[in-house]
Amino acid sequence: MRSAEDGFGGPQSITTDVCIIGAGPVGLFAVFECGLLKLKCHLVDVLPRPGGQLSEIYPKKPIFDIPGYPSILAQELVDNLMVQIAPFKPGFTLGERVEQLKKQPDGRFKIITQKGTEIQAGAVAIAAGLGCFEPRKPDIPDIQIFEGKGLEYMVSDPEKFRDGDVVIAGGGDSALDWAIQLSAVAHSLTLVHRSATFRAAAHSVETARQLESQGRMRIIVNAQLHKLLGNGHLEAVEIRHNDGRIETLQANVCLPLFGLSPKLGPIAHWGFDIQNNQIPVDTEKFQTSVPGIFAIGDINTYPGKLKLILCGFHEAALMAQAAFKYIKPQEHLSFKYTTVTGIQGL
Amino acid sequence: MRSAEDGFGGPQSITTDVCIIGAGPVGLFAVFECGLLKLKCHLVDVLPRPGGQLSEIYPKKPIFDIPGYPSILAQELVDNLMVQIAPFKPGFTLGERVEQLKKQPDGRFKIITQKGTEIQAGAVAIAAGLGCFEPRKPDIPDIQIFEGKGLEYMVSDPEKFRDGDVVIAGGGDSALDWAIQLSAVAHSLTLVHRSATFRAAAHSVETARQLESQGRMRIIVNAQLHKLLGNGHLEAVEIRHNDGRIETLQANVCLPLFGLSPKLGPIAHWGFDIQNNQIPVDTEKFQTSVPGIFAIGDINTYPGKLKLILCGFHEAALMAQAAFKYIKPQEHLSFKYTTVTGIQGL
Numbered sequence: 001m002r003s004a005e006d007g008f009g010g011p012q013s014i015t016t017d018v019c020i021i022g023a024g025p026v027g028l029f030a031v032f033e034c035g036l037l038k039l040k041c042h043l044v045d046v047l048p049r050p051g052g053q054l055s056e057i058y059p060k061k062p063i064f065d066i067p068g069y070p071s072i073l074a075q076e077l078v079d080n081l082m083v084q085i086a087p088f089k090p091g092f093t094l095g096e097r098v099e100q101l102k103k104q105p106d107g108r109f110k111i112i113t114q115k116g117t118e119i120q121a122g123a124v125a126i127a128a129g130l131g132c133f134e135p136r137k138p139d140i141p142d143i144q145i146f147e148g149k150g151l152e153y154m155v156s157d158p159e160k161f162r163d164g165d166v167v168i169a170g171g172g173d174s175a176l177d178w179a180i181q182l183s184a185v186a187h188s189l190t191l192v193h194r195s196a197t198f199r200a201a202a203h204s205v206e207t208a209r210q211l212e213s214q215g216r217m218r219i220i221v222n223a224q225l226h227k228l229l230g231n232g233h234l235e236a237v238e239i240r241h242n243d244g245r246i247e248t249l250q251a252n253v254c255l256p257l258f259g260l261s262p263k264l265g266p267i268a269h270w271g272f273d274i275q276n277n278q279i280p281v282d283t284e285k286f287q288t289s290v291p292g293i294f295a296i297g298d299i300n301t302y303p304g305k306l307k308l309i310l311c312g313f314h315e316a317a318l319m320a321q322a323a324f325k326y327i328k329p330q331e332h333l334s335f336k337y338t339t340v341t342g343i344q345g346l
Numbered sequence: 347m348r349s350a351e352d353g354f355g356g357p358q359s360i361t362t363d364v365c366i367i368g369a370g371p372v373g374l375f376a377v378f379e380c381g382l383l384k385l386k387c388h389l390v391d392v393l394p395r396p397g398g399q400l401s402e403i404y405p406k407k408p409i410f411d412i413p414g415y416p417s418i419l420a421q422e423l424v425d426n427l428m429v430q431i432a433p434f435k436p437g438f439t440l441g442e443r444v445e446q447l448k449k450q451p452d453g454r455f456k457i458i459t460q461k462g463t464e465i466q467a468g469a470v471a472i473a474a475g476l477g478c479f480e481p482r483k484p485d486i487p488d489i490q491i492f493e494g495k496g497l498e499y500m501v502s503d504p505e506k507f508r509d510g511d512v513v514i515a516g517g518g519d520s521a522l523d524w525a526i527q528l529s530a531v532a533h534s535l536t537l538v539h540r541s542a543t544f545r546a547a548a549h550s551v552e553t554a555r556q557l558e559s560q561g562r563m564r565i566i567v568n569a570q571l572h573k574l575l576g577n578g579h580l581e582a583v584e585i586r587h588n589d590g591r592i593e594t595l596q597a598n599v600c601l602p603l604f605g606l607s608p609k610l611g612p613i614a615h616w617g618f619d620i621q622n623n624q625i626p627v628d629t630e631k632f633q634t635s636v637p638g639i640f641a642i643g644d645i646n647t648y649p650g651k652l653k654l655i656l657c658g659f660h661e662a663a664l665m666a667q668a669a670f671k672y673i674k675p676q677e678h679l680s681f682k683y684t685t686v687t688g689i690q691g692l
Binding site for chain 1: 371375378382409410411412413414415416418423426427429430629630631648649650652654656657659660661663664667668683684
C-alpha cells in the first residue's frame with residue numbers, strides 16, 4: 001500500500017477532521033453541522049457530482065416533504081445545501097469509490113479509494129444512502145473489454161465526448177437528457193431504445209424529436225445494443241432491431257444509460273455490524289458498532305427509522321456533536337444558536 | 347365543568363385526530379406529517395398567531411441552520427410552513443391556553459382551554475417549545491385590576507386600538523414595532539422607555555423617530571410606568587421620569603411590551619413524567635410516559651437531544667407514525683414518498 005507517510009506518495013493524500021462517505025443531501029448537511037463545531041470535512045462519492053440520488057436519479061422532480069419548502073426540485077435542494085455549506089469549505093473527492101476504511105492504533109481512520117486517494121480522518125460519517133449506485137449494464141458478451149475505452153456508464157464531463165460519434169442506449173430521463181445535451185457537442189449522436197415508448201419527461205422526448213427532425217440526432221426505437229466492435233478502443237456498435245435485423249453504427253463512444261442500482265459494496269467489509277444491508281446505530285450519537293464511525297441517512301437503521309431526508313438532517317446534527325467528542329474528548333463543546341452567533345466559516 | 351356531552355354546551359367543541367398543543371414551527375410541521383397519514387390536526391396556542399417564538403420573539407431575525415436554507419427570516423419560515431400544511435386544512439384555536447388534558451376511558455383525550463374551548467382528540471402532541479410564553483409584567487401595584495380593561499400585554503388585533511389613546515412601554519423590537527404600527531390607527535400614541543437607548547433594530551428606531559418628528563408619536567425616554575388610573579377602565583397612566591418627576595398621560599390603552607418569559611404552566615399537571623421542566627420521551631415514538639400523548643420539539647428530552655428546529659421536524663415525522671398506530675391500531679400504515687405520490691389534502 002502506498003501512502004504519503006511511507007514515502008511513495010499516493011495519488012493524493014488528504015487530512016481532515018471528519019471524512020463523510022457519500023455526498024448526498026445528508027452528507028452535505030453534515031458538513032454544516034460539523035462546521036458549526038469547527039470540524040473540517042472531506043466528502044467522497046462514487047458519483048461524479050454532489051447530490052447523491054437527488055442529482056443523479058431525480059434532479060427535476062419536486063420534493064414536498066422538506067420542512068419549510070412546500071415544494072422544491074431535488075437539484076435545487078442540493079444547490080441550496082452547497083451554498084449553505086460553502087462557508088465551511090468542505091473538500092470533495094468525486095467519482096471515486098471508497099474501498100478500504102481502517103481504524104488506526106491512535107483511534108483515527110484511514111480511508112482509501114479505488115483510485116488510491118487516501119484520506120486521514122479523526123472520525124468517519126457514512127452517509128452512503130442505499131450504498132454505491134452502480135450502473136445497470138447491458139447484457140453484452142465481453143463488455144468489460146471496452147469499459148473506459150469508449151464504453152462509459154456515466155457522463156462526468158460532456159466535453160470528453162466533443163466531436164465523437166456517440167451512441168446512447170436507454171429510454172429514461174438520463175438517456176434522453178444526455179442525448180439532448182451531447183447532441184450539441186458530438187460529431188454524431190444516435191439514441192437507441194428497445195421500445196417505442198420513452199419513460200422520460202414528455203418535454204425531453206419532444207426536444208429530442210425536434211433535434212431529430214433538424215438532423216442533429218438519430219433516434220432508433222425497437223432496437224437494442226448487440227455487440228461492441230473495435231481493436232483496443234471502441235470503433236463500432238452493432239444493434240439488433242426487434243425484427244431481428246442487425247445494423248452496425250460507427251461509434252467511438254457508447255453510453256448505455258439504463259439507470260443505477262444500489263449496492264452496499266465494500267461497506268459490508270469495514271468491520272462494523274450490518275443487518276439487512278443497513279447499519280444499526282444508536283439514536284444518541286448515530287454511531288456504528290465501531291466507535292468513531294457514524295452512519296446517517298438512509299443507510300442506517302434504528303427503532304422508528306424513516307428513510308426521509310429530513311430525518312438524516314437530524315441525525316447529522318447529533319452525529320456532529322458525537323464526532324466532536326470522539327475527536328476532541330478533552331475539549332468543551334459549547335452549543336450556540338446560529339440566530340445568536342451567525343455562521344463563521346472555517 | 348361544562349362540556350358538549352353534559353348538555354351545558356361549552357363555548358366551542360372540536361373533534362380531531364391529533365390535537366397539537368403549540369403552533370410553533372415544530373407543531374406546524376407535525377400537521378404535515380400527520381396529514382400524509384390522513385390524520386386531521388387541530389392546533390392550540392396561547393399566542394394570538396401561529397409561529398411560536400419565531401413569530402413572537404424574532405420574526406425578522408435570519409435563521410441559518412434550517413437545512414436547504416442558507417438563510418431564512420424566522421417569519422418567512424413560519425409563512426412557508428403555513429403554505430406547506432394548508433392542503434391538510436388544520437384547525438387553530440389561538441390566544442387560548444390549554445388548562446386541562448385528560449385521558450378518557452376509551453383512550454382518547456379531552457383538552458380544555460382557559461376560555462372553555464374543548465377539543466376531543468385521538469392523540470395529543472405537545473409541541474409547546476419552552477412552555478407557555480407569559481408576558482413580563484411591570485412592577486405596578488394592583489396591576490391586575492386593569493388587565494383586560496385597557497391594560498394588555500400582547501396585540502392580537504391592532505383594530506382593537508383604533509382611535510384610542512395608547513401608551514406603549516418598552517424599548518425592544520416588539521415595543522417599537524407595535525408603536526410604529528399602532529401610530530397609524532391610534533388617536534394618540536406615546537412610547538415610554540426607561541433608558542435613552544433602544545434594544546430594537548436600528549431601522550425601527552429610525553422610523554419611530556421620523557414619526558415623532560411628524561407629530562404622529564410621542565417618545566418619552568428615561569421614564570417608567572408608575573401607576574394606572576381609572577374607574578373600572580383605564581383612563582390615565584402616570585409615568586415617573588428618572589429625575590423623579592411624575593407626569594400623567596391620558597390613556598385608555600396601556601401596552602407594557604417587556605417581552606415574554608417561558609413558563610411550563612399547566613403542562614406540569616397533566617399526569618406524565620417531567621424532569622427539569624422537560625418531558626422525557628423515547629426516540630422511536632417521542633411518546634411521554636402516558637401512551638397517546640407525545641412530546642416534540644424543545645419541550646422534550648432524550649439522550650443526545652439538541653434544541654434545534656430541525657430536530658423537532660424529525661421528531662414530528664416519527665411521532666406521526668406512532669400517533670397513527672395509537673389511534674388506528676388495526677390499520678395498516680403504508681409509507682409512501684411524496685416524490686412518488688405528491689401531496690393529497692384531507
